[in-house]
Amino acid sequence: MAEVKSDIEIARAATKKPILEIGAKLGIPPEHLLPYGHDKAKISADFISQQKGRPDGRLILVTAINPTPAGEGKTTTTVGLGDGLNRIGKKAVVCIREASLGPCFGVKGGAAGGGYAQVVPMEDINLHFTGDxxxxxxxxxxxxxxxxxxxxxxxxxxxxxxxxxxxxxxxxxxxxxxxxxxxxxxxxxxxxxxxxxxxxxxxxxxxxxxxxxxxxxxxxxxxxxxxxxxxxxxxxxxxxxxxxxxxxxxxKDAMQPNIVQTLENNPAFVHGGPFANIAHGCNSVVATTTALKLADYVVTEAGFGADLGAEKFFDIKCRKAGLKPDAAVIVATARAMKMNGGVKKEDLGHENIEAVKKGCANLGRHVQNVKKFGVPVVVAINHFTLDTEAEIRAIKDYVATLGAEAILCKHWAEGSAGIEDLARKVVALAESGRSQFSPLYPDDMPLFHKIETIAKDIYHAGEVIADKAVREQLHIWEAQGYGHLPICMAKTQYSFSTDPNLRGAPTGHTVPIREVRLSAGAGFIVVITGEIMTMPGLPRVPSSEKIFLNADGFIEGLF
Missing domain, CATH: 3.30.1510.10 (Domain 2, N(10)-formyltetrahydrofolate synthetase)
Structure with a gap:
């Protein structure tokens, strides 16, 4: 069996093109690119303002099931789909978030994709990048x-x-x-x-x-x-x-979007990076809206599972920026289905059809939730080498019962060649005119009612509990003119509930509100639930212990 290269080894071996060439693919003149070395640049504010009258391309959201230790590969699929759309003749741009140093040195790792579906320079993107x-x-x-x-x-x-x-x-x-x-x-x-x-x-x-x-x-x-x-x-x-x-x-400079490239030399905008469990989890509006003026298709992601990232993408970013997504992709893996079905991480290498079927309830909940926003959905099964045909078939059969399609994707190992089927399905959905996007709740709904709507319609909770002080604070903000703002839920990413250990698709649980914060500048109300922390901690064995410079001066351990 051939040796499997690490993400950083694959990225280091990439044949990158000068960033001015990448910009030229989108019609960005050299004088409007502000280079940071040879492989990354910022796009000038003047050029962005000149694009306002141009028509928009189609917007595709990539989201996922609730993350598990088994790995899902949402960013990898986002990058792979962008390459896949370019491969089948569409002019496509990837729009993703920048990486935070905290999770890079903690437990989550980097945020530049993986395998043969990455954006490069991977080390720079995961570390200091352009200083934003x-x-x-x-x-x-x-x-x-x-x-x-x-x-x-x-x-x-x-x-x-x-x-x-x-x-x-x-x-x-x-x-x-x-x-x-x-x-x-x-x-x-x-x-x-x-x-x-x-x-x-x-x-x-x-x-x-x-x-x-x-x-x-x-x-x-x-x-x-x-x-x-x-x-x-x-x-x-x-x-x-x-x-x-x-x-x-x-x-001033941080406001300008960054442009880099995928391993297949397609343009990628990497800009901004609010967490999805404690903030709104999307890349910048200016990067997304600029990309829509320059490409036929823009593939963007929202952080963590669709209960957090997609909901905030739709209810905050799209509402505020006037965006209308044409299709959504929900990423899942057979491994994650087995974990949701009760299998321990060390046993994931063994075929377990019943666990896959049981775990599919989590995927089904996300499919149904995204459909509530009026956006057509396709499921991307991110392939792992130990997946069996029977496990993949079980996921496909289950998704078919929901009136959607699940497509096996091998972009991690094969790049764009392994994701052509998904790219064609996304084009078919986006060009069908089926998207009837609308947010989950209207602006004029009372704030606590908005919180309850998210908790009950998206999390399938039975009730929301909040003490008198929280409810009074919401009433005060409504009286001060902030009642029209959307809600930004701060919740664990691992479960539909506020208990990170409650996998699958729980119903009837309680969502306790610990604190509410008014972000009047951003334009939303942050609702902190359960034990969620706005300053994470490091795990017992942080990723930083494996990160070092080797004898040749190259970074090892960053992934």
């Missing part, structure tokens, strides 16, 4: 510093230091910073107060950058951030302490 996340971290923490400085020099805005809503961020998993006390050490250091850190991908600045249409919109949204409340409970905004202008300056 550093800029977002700096802009966020500038605001944090300005808040404490404003209070130190007299507190002109009468901020109640017990009601400061703005925390700090860093792009790393560090549980030790979740809850801290700052400004200790005496008068010269300010007023001691309880605070904490979130991970950068949970920052409202990240969400704002990913939902803004241009620099002017970005600056307005940054100014709309609620940083604290006064003693009379009126909000204090970032613009009140004159933070919005300097924050915009720090984000």
């Amino acid at each position: 996340f550093h800029a977002i971290t700096s802009a966020h923490n500038l605001l944090s510093a300005l808040i404490d400085n404003h209070i130190y020099w007299g507190n002109e805005q009468n901020i109640d230091i017990r009601r400061i809503a703005w925390r700090r961020v860093m792009d790393m998993n560090d549980r030790g910073l979740r809850h801290i006390v700052g400004s200790l050490g005496g008068v010269a250091n300010g007023f001691p107060r309880e605070t904490g850190f979130d991970i950068t991908v949970a920052s409202e600045v990240m969400a704002i950058l990913c939902l803004s249409t241009d620099l002017k919109d970005l600056e307005k949204r940054l100014g709309d951030i609620i940083i604290a409340y006064r003693r009379d409970k009126t909000p204090v905004f970032a613009r009140d302490i004159k933070a919005d202008g300097a924050m915009t300056v720090l984000l």
